[in-house]
Amino acid sequence: MGLTIGEKSLFTKELETALEKNEVDLVVHSLKDLPTTLPPGFTIGAVLKRENPHDAVVLHPKNMGKSLDTLPDKSVIGTSSLRRAAQLKKRFPHLEFKDIRGNLNTRLKKLDEKDDFSAIILAAAGLRRMGWDSRVSQILGPEDCMYAVGQGALAIEVRARDEDILEMVSVLHDPNTVLRCIAERAFLRRLEGGCSVPVAVHTEVKDSQLYLTGAVYSLDGSDSLKETMQTSIVEEQVDERVQRVGVTANNMPGPAQDAAEKLGLDLANLLLSKGAKEILTVARQLNDAR
Structure with a gap:
């Protein structure tokens, strides 16, 4: 078992x-x-x-079609990972990063149902295993964010x-x-x-x-x-x-x-x-x- x-x-x-x-x-x-x-x-x-070991960007529905590069200044990005935040702060200095906790369901709900976050960063593999490929707006390559x-x-x-x-x-x-x-x-x-x-x-x-x-x-x-x-x-x-x-x-x-x-x-x-x-x-x- x-x-x-x-x-x-x-x-x-x-x-x-x-x-x-x-x-x-x-x-x-x-x-x-x-x-x-x-x-x-x-x-x-x-x-x-x-x-796929890379990280994925999941955008708030109102930001569909955008990427981390094109999000407005001071947009808030949710991630619970110090590794992601450290790399992305350096790569995208116009964005702000805040902690978001919980399992995948909880995080997606927090993103969709409130206006606290413009996007969240999650592991692409987890989204794929849950059948949520369609929520992936952008896969972050190693030049943007190396993985865990x-x-x-x-x-x-x-x-x-x-x-x-x-x-x-x-x-x-x-x-x-x-x-x-x-x-x-x-x-x-x-x-x-x-x-x-x-x-x-x-x-x-x-x-x-x-x-x-x-x-x-x-x-x-x-x-x-x-x-x-x-x-x-x-x-x-x-x-x-x-x-x-x-x-x-x-x-x-x-x-x-x-x-x-x-x-x-x-x-x-x-x-x-x-x-x-x-x-x-x-x-x-x-x-x-x-």
Whole structure:
């Protein structure tokens, strides 16, 4: 039996308790909701083919046909994400950004039924899964807003000791998504980032190369560090039961996974050497004080 969740803070612990007590055998999460270090005894047994990982602009009905560029000065944009706000404040200085909370239904209702927001920013993948593609006015490319670690991918969490279940779900792994998300999660873990700090990524696999762009931002986006690195991901022998940043990808080449993890660490270390820790520490302190 599996369960699907949306709101991490409320349900993740509850679902892991059910997993621990053998009440369920697997739990389906949005990967971006899962910490880079899982509690002992759990692992991500499958990472499914990624949906569009980018963010989407959903406009108030009165603004149909516009984009973030063409919205009037001082238009208020709703987002609960520090990562989105930091990047978009820098990119669209004529706009204002305010917190909006709740699940997708709640946020869309707040947008449509009041005049508080000109638009809201949501993950394109979530809108697509709910069948609300028609509400997407604009997809934000990496030059406007890079996405969250793991965004757009679903993860199946299982008990690490359950070899049969691990074997069963391992066929669901999408190799490219696994490698991209291992690199992203390793990057975030090394930065000691989380939801409370603006960290963003962009990854792609092309011609046996894995490319990772990572960035950290101050809360207002004025201070940022961004770099890109790449690594070769060669198909070699199949791996067996090794966890990397919480992911166990059986039946996938070990060296390629190692290379992806090292890429994330190397990129994080590069940003740290340029002052990323200071930017993130200030962002975290300011956010905690809000």
